[in-house]
Amino acid sequence: MSDKKDELLNHEYDGIREFDNALPRWWLYGFYFTIVFGIVYAINYHGLSKPMWGQPGMVAEYTAEVEAANRLAANRPKAAGPSATLVALTDPASLQKGQAIFESNDNLCHSCHRKDLGGLVGPNLTDNLWIHGCTPAEMVKNVATGFPPLGMLPYGSGKTLSDEQLLLVVSYVLSKQGTNPENPRAVNPEREKPCS
Incomplete structure (x- = not known):
């Protein structure tokens, strides 16, 4: 980063001239932090089956939902086909x-x-x-x-x-x-x- 202060640029637009000042350090550090956090978050929740912070990631959630659906389908009563013989109860x-x-x-x-x-x-x-x-x-x-x-x-x-x-x-x-x-x-x- 430059130590220059209030360096005026050579171009003008609609009568407006701008300074080429460095961004505040707190803003830059916040920006860098969000980039790093976004990368770690994406890898952790979208890429790993067992994320670092104990909560299930997308892969684990998807796998659990598929397994639950398969269990439900296996336990669902089999619908009788047209060839099955069922007799209505009359009592x-x-x-x-x-x-x-x-x-x-x-x-x-x-x-x-x-x-x-x-x-x-x-x-x-x-x-x-x-x-x-x-x-x-x-x-x-x-x-x-x-x-x-x-x-x-x-x-x-x-x-x-x-x-x-x-x-x-x-x-x-x-x-x-x-x-x-x-x-x-x-x-x-x-x-x-x-x-x-």
Whole structure:
């Protein structure tokens, strides 16, 4: 750094002339500190799997999230495919349990399909017109995977149901076929097809 003070430069712009003074040392040291800190931070949090300061870096966080997702996928009940044979339950106790799950505030099925299953945001579940299949196996798969682009989260609210709970809910829905609730949601003929 130069010891010169107030050295006037030889150029002028809009009648303004400037001095060529050295920056204050505190400013330069702060600037150098931020450069060094930025390099150390980038290496520590973006490059190392085990950062120096004890908090997980991006690599470790990513690895942990992938492992958690894999564990969740491994523990998720396998959705039954169309070839699987599932039989809906018909005993009153099972249907009552299925109704309790359907109407529960934890699962939110009733918030889109109404408590009488006549449809609100979601389609009417009491008629013979279905969008994604009407067999117990197809319905279990549909509830388990949901239709997020259409607003239906997996299991209705994202809260996982056991295989038994899935079958209870599906059995309850199937038991309400033909109940004809008042003011059902209008049919969408482009999407809803008769169940075969």
